[in-house]
Amino acid sequence: MITNKVQFIYENKLIELENPDPNQTILSFIRDRLKKTGTKEGCAEGGCGACTIVLGELENKKIKYKAINSCISFTPTLHGKQLIVVENLVSQDGSYHPVQEAMVKYHASQCGFCTPGFVMSIFAMSKNKNNNNDIKDAISGNLCRCTGYRPIIDAAKNIKKNYSDEFYKNSKTTINLLKKIHSKSIIIESKNKKYFAPKTLNELRKVIQKNPDSDFLSGGTDLSLKVTKDRQEIKKIINLNNIKELNFIKIKNNEIIFGSTTPLIQVEKFILKYYPDFNNILRRYGSVQIRNVGTIGGNIATASPIGDTLPLLLSLNAKIIIQTKKGNKQILLNNFFIKYRKTKLKKGEFIKSIIIPIYKNYNFKAYKISKRFDDDISSVCASFNFKIKDQRIHDVAIAYGGMAEIPKRAKNCENFLKNSKFSEDIFEKAKDLLKRDFNPISDMRASKQYRLEVAENLLIKFFIETKTKKLFRVYE
Numbered sequence: 001m002i003t004n005k006v007q008f009i010y011e012n013k014l015i016e017l018e019n020p021d022p023n024q025t026i027l028s029f030i031r032d033r034l035k036k037t038g039t040k041e042g043c044a045e046g047g048c049g050a051c052t053i054v055l056g057e058l059e060n061k062k063i064k065y066k067a068i069n070s071c072i073s074f075t076p077t078l079h080g081k082q083l084i085v086v087e088n089l090v091s092q093d094g095s096y097h098p099v100q101e102a103m104v105k106y107h108a109s110q111c112g113f114c115t116p117g118f119v120m121s122i123f124a125m126s127k128n129k130n131n132n133n134d135i136k137d138a139i140s141g142n143l144c145r146c147t148g149y150r151p152i153i154d155a156a157k158n159i160k161k162n163y164s165d166e167f168y169k170n171s172k173t174t175i176n177l178l179k180k181i182h183s184k185s186i187i188i189e190s191k192n193k194k195y196f197a198p199k200t201l202n203e204l205r206k207v208i209q210k211n212p213d214s215d216f217l218s219g220g221t222d223l224s225l226k227v228t229k230d231r232q233e234i235k236k237i238i239n240l241n242n243i244k245e246l247n248f249i250k251i252k253n254n255e256i257i258f259g260s261t262t263p264l265i266q267v268e269k270f271i272l273k274y275y276p277d278f279n280n281i282l283r284r285y286g287s288v289q290i291r292n293v294g295t296i297g298g299n300i301a302t303a304s305p306i307g308d309t310l311p312l313l314l315s316l317n318a319k320i321i322i323q324t325k326k327g328n329k330q331i332l333l334n335n336f337f338i339k340y341r342k343t344k345l346k347k348g349e350f351i352k353s354i355i356i357p358i359y360k361n362y363n364f365k366a367y368k369i370s371k372r373f374d375d376d377i378s379s380v381c382a383s384f385n386f387k388i389k390d391q392r393i394h395d396v397a398i399a400y401g402g403m404a405e406i407p408k409r410a411k412n413c414e415n416f417l418k419n420s421k422f423s424e425d426i427f428e429k430a431k432d433l434l435k436r437d438f439n440p441i442s443d444m445r446a447s448k449q450y451r452l453e454v455a456e457n458l459l460i461k462f463f464i465e466t467k468t469k470k471l472f473r474v475y476e
């Protein structure tokens with residue numbers, strides 16, 4: 001069953017859009033069609049949070065609230081969700097939401113341009129009953145240039161406890177409405193553009209066969225910038241997010257398997273138990289808004305030399321399953337990247353899943369160096385996975401991002417370290433070999449010299465942290 005209608009819940013009503021423009025952002029829909037102008041456009045690239053809205057999604061029969069950047073999400077992706085904009089927080093009698101009350105009480109707004117975005121991020125955090133430790137994380141994707149963050153954090157800390165609001169009171173109605181939304185596959189034809197949202201892998205294969213020149217859409221945190229920044233049109237989009245077979249997490253044969261459209265926020269939570277530093281790096285990946293939608297498959301397919309999960313996955317010898325015309329193909333991630341943003345994927349092929357071995361008795365550590373702590377892309381990202389026994393290095397994998405046109409293993413350095421003594425002088429010698437492995441460029445993020453020096457220092461840092469069994473991190 002196929003439809004050309006996108007259905008979502010807004011102000012407790014089921015809204016239906018027939019053939020909406022697949023390139024229209026939700027931000028433009030909110031401001032131009034709904035005429036709600038509380039949601040602002042700051043950067044149009046997911047970096048400032050002024051456009052933050054919240055989507056309600058049914059998860060285990062409950063509504064899960066997710067803050068997202070409406071400037072880089074396309075309108076048809078609203079299908080099956082509840083749309084909440086800042087105007088909806090005010091009650092029918094005109095009283096403010098407890099989050100807004102706290103923002104007023106703690107003087108957390110000056111010019112006000114950023115305020116709706118902060119309110120929505122904090123609203124999502126409080127609705128999901130996250131605790132105070134999550135405040136900095138929740139607002140890491142929101143920039144304020146005049147109030148300063150302390151009053152905003154104070155407001156977030158002091159929201160009325162266990163409050164009830166209109167969303168709570170209406171939750172049964174909303175859940176019933178969400179359940180009513182049809183679960184058909186979507187095909188939209190709007191002017192010269194097409195949008196497909198198949199429900200199953202079988203349907204996906206058929207869509208690809210007929211439309212091999214389409215762009216896949218996962219989180220859209222990279223793809224959408226073609227429209228918002230490059231001012232291009234994307235003629236054909238295949239949204240992978242409605243296919244349950246691509247969104248899963250499981251453990252099998254001592255390996256973690258992520259479906260390719262698993263959002264990074266879920267990867268971050270799941271991986272904590274196995275690789276705490278993977279979780280640490282993901283917590284600094286973009287913002288909650290970005291990680292709520294950005295996917296692990298999307299990060300790999302983008303093949304950016306500074307994609308944060310990539311050096312980590314390389315050092316863990318991760319594999320990916322690719323769907324080709326002939327069937328599934330398994331490939332070591334180390335063999336996937338060809339050159340700058342080029343991978344082995346052929347037209348119409350897509351990543352189905354990612355397999356990460358669970359290493360026992362290994363030391364895995366990863367470090368991200370960026371100009372700003374939160375919501376910034378790496379200048380250098382390094383990942384180390386070592387097996388050390390009786391003061392000898394039995395196995396070693398070292399990978400860096402930001403050091404070459406692709407994320408890459410440090411082969412010379414690895415070969416030197418393997419079977420060597422686990423000692424400071426060996427690491428001092430090994431760090432010189434990084435110059436043979438990498439010849440980085442200078443760009444606006446960092447100079448070549450800086451990148452090399454940081455890469456060397458991170459190798460030594462790994463040694464010191466492993467040797468002393470202490471973490472030397474500047475953050476909590």
Ligand SMILES: Cc1cc2nc3c(=O)[nH]c(=O)nc-3n(C[C@H](O)[C@H](O)[C@H](O)COP(=O)(O)OP(=O)(O)OC[C@H]3O[C@@H](n4cnc5c(N)ncnc54)[C@H](O)[C@@H]3O)c2cc1C
Pocket residue numbers: 045046047072215216217218219220221222223224240260261284285286287290293294295296297298299300301302304306307308309345349350351352375376377378
């Ligand atoms: C504000 C902001 C901050 C960011 N911060 C970071 C950061 O800290 N670290 C970092 O690494 N990145 C960062 N990024 C980059 C971005 O988040 C990543 O590139 C992201 O992982 C892409 O995933 P996605 O699911 O959003 O992919 P999409 O944008 O949906 O797709 C990206 C590309 O991959 C293709 N694709 C998607 N899924 C598949 C699949 N399953 N198979 C084959 N091809 C596919 C698409 O066609 C497209 O070409 C940031 C981006 C923004 C906008």
Ligand code: FES
Pocket residue numbers: 040041042043044045046047048049050051052069070071072
């Ligand atoms: S407008 Fe800046 S994040 Fe959307």
Ligand code: FES
Pocket residue numbers: 108109110111112113114115143144145146147148
């Ligand atoms: S109040 Fe002016 S940017 Fe935050």
